[in-house]
Amino acid sequence: SGSKLLMDHCCPYLIIQPKKRLNLVRVSKSHQELHRELRMTHKRGPCLNVKPELQRVLEQRNWEQGMKQRKEAEEEKKNRSPLQQELLKRHQRLEELKAQQEGLQSSPEFIRVKESLRRTTILDLGEKVV
Numbered sequence: 001s002g003s004k005l006l007m008d009h010c011c012p013y014l015i016i017q018p019k020k021r022l023n024l025v026r027v028s029k030s031h032q033e034l035h036r037e038l039r040m041t042h043k044r045g046p047c048l049n050v051k052p053e054l055q056r057v058l059e060q061r062n063w064e065q066g067m068k069q070r071k072e073a074e075e076e077k078k079n080r081s082p083l084q085q086e087l088l089k090r091h092q093r094l095e096e097l098k099a100q101q102e103g104l105q106s107s108p109e110f111i112r113v114k115e116s117l118r119r120t121t122i123l124d125l126g127e128k129v130v
Contacts, residue, residue, distance in 0.1 A: 037052065
């Protein structure tokens with residue numbers, strides 16, 4: 001057994017040593033770039049105004065898309081015919097009436113009666129003025 005210990009110390013190359021397995025995440029380019037960016041920001045210290053490049057690009061893209069949508073909406077508004085405008089107004093009025101009716105349906109009966117009385121008095125006053 002003593003000679004075996006001597007051989008182990010003298011000739012370590014005879015024993016097959018397992019190689020350390022590569023961590024595929026750490027080897028990837030994106031991970032290396034991210035890690036490099038983290039090290040650089042850590043060296044610089046906490047800078048509140050400095051954003052990572054990806055975040056800046058995404059914010060810029062979102063801003064440009066918002067501007068494009070607003071511009072398209074304005075163009076669409078300008079190019080509407082009078083008929084389309086009237087139809088849109090009528091649709092909006094109908095939606096408002098439907099929402100009011102749904103609100104009234106969920107309210108107690110005495111509130112609905114009060115609202116209908118209000119409407120009739122307003123209509124009566126309008127007829128008298130005209």
